[in-house]
Amino acid sequence: MRIIRYVPVEKEPVLAACTEEGRVYPLPQKHLQELIRQAEDEGQSPLTWVKSWMEETEPIEESVESLRLTVPVVAPEVWAAGVTYERSREARNYEATGGKLDATTFYDKVYDAVRPELFMKSTAARTVGPGDEMCLRSDSTWQIPEPELGLVLDSKGRIIGYTAGNDLSCRDIEGENPLYLPQAKMWRRSCSLGPSVLLADVVENPYQFAIACRIYRNGSLVTEGTASTSQLKRKLEELVSFLTRDNEVFDGTVLLTGTCIVPPNEFTLQDGDVVEIEISGIGTLLNTMRTA
Secondary structure (H helix, E strand, C coil): CEEEEECCCCCCCEEEEECCCCCEEECCCCCHHHHHHHHHHCCCCHHHHHHHHHCCCCCCCCCHHHCCEECCCCCCEEEEEECCCHHHHHHHHHHHHCCCCCCCCHHHHHHHCCCCEEEEEEEHHHEECCCCEEEECCCCCCEECCEEEEEEECCCCCEEEEEEEEECEEHHHHHHCHHHHHHHHCCCCCEEEEEEEEEHHHCCCHHHCEEEEEEEECCEEEEEEEEEHHHCCCCHHHHHHHHCCCCCCCCCEEEECCCCCCCCCCCCCCCCCEEEEEECCCEEEEEEEEEC
16 A cells, blocks of 8 residues: 555645555545554554545546656655665765775775664755656766665654655765765755655565666666665664664654665766656656756
C-alpha cells in the first residue's frame, strides 16, 4: 500500500492511498502526519486504518498515472546519512584526495566507525516533489544527484514507511573541505521526495529494494546506474537510533540512508537535465534540473 498526494485542478492537495493495482482512494486527512496520529490514537497501524477506510469508500475514476502528484509527505525535516555504501566512500575519497584512490581519509574512518555520519539535508520549504524543478547551485561546477531510500519516521522514531529521495550534492565544494558539507548539501530546492510513501507494514525485507538512477540530456540517456539496499553497510534501525539520540524527531521526518549510485567522475549536472530515481515498490521520482 502506497500513500500519495495529488493536486486536483485548482484545488488543494489530496492525501490518498494507492493499491498495487493502481486504484486511488482519497483519505480524509490532509497530511500523512495526521494519518499517523489518528491511527495511533485509535490503536491501529496506518495500514490497518487505511484498509478499514477503503472498505467504506470508492476509488476515484482517474488512474494514478494521470494524476499530478506532489511531495507525498511534507517532512518538517529531512536528514541524511553519509558514507553508508562502499561506493559512496570511494567517491568521497576521490573528491577529498584529488583522485588518489590509495589514500586513507576520514571517510574511511567514518565508514568503519560505530557512529555514522548524519546531517541535516532539508526542510519542508526547501523540498520538492515529483515533476518539480530542482535547483543547481550557482557556485559549484561539479554537481550530481544522489538516489537514496528515505525512511519516513514518526515522533517516536518508528519507521512508518519508505520513499525515494534525490539528495543533490556538490562534489567540488565537499571535496575542497569537509567543513563545507552544509553548503555542499543544503540550499533551496536541493532535495526531492516521492512519488509515494510505501507503508512499512507491507515491506517484508527493506534490504531488498532495487534502486536505479537515469539521467537524460536533451532527451538522450547520458548515464545510469543500479544498486540495492542489500549493499548498505549499516542497518536502518542503527541509523535511526543515532538520529533520535537526545534529539527531537517530528512526525513525518525523513531520513535519507545514503547513496550507492555515483555518476562517472567527469560528469556534472547541467540546466535542463532530467533525473529519474526509481525504487522498487515506491515508484519513479522525476525532476528537471535548473540553474539558480
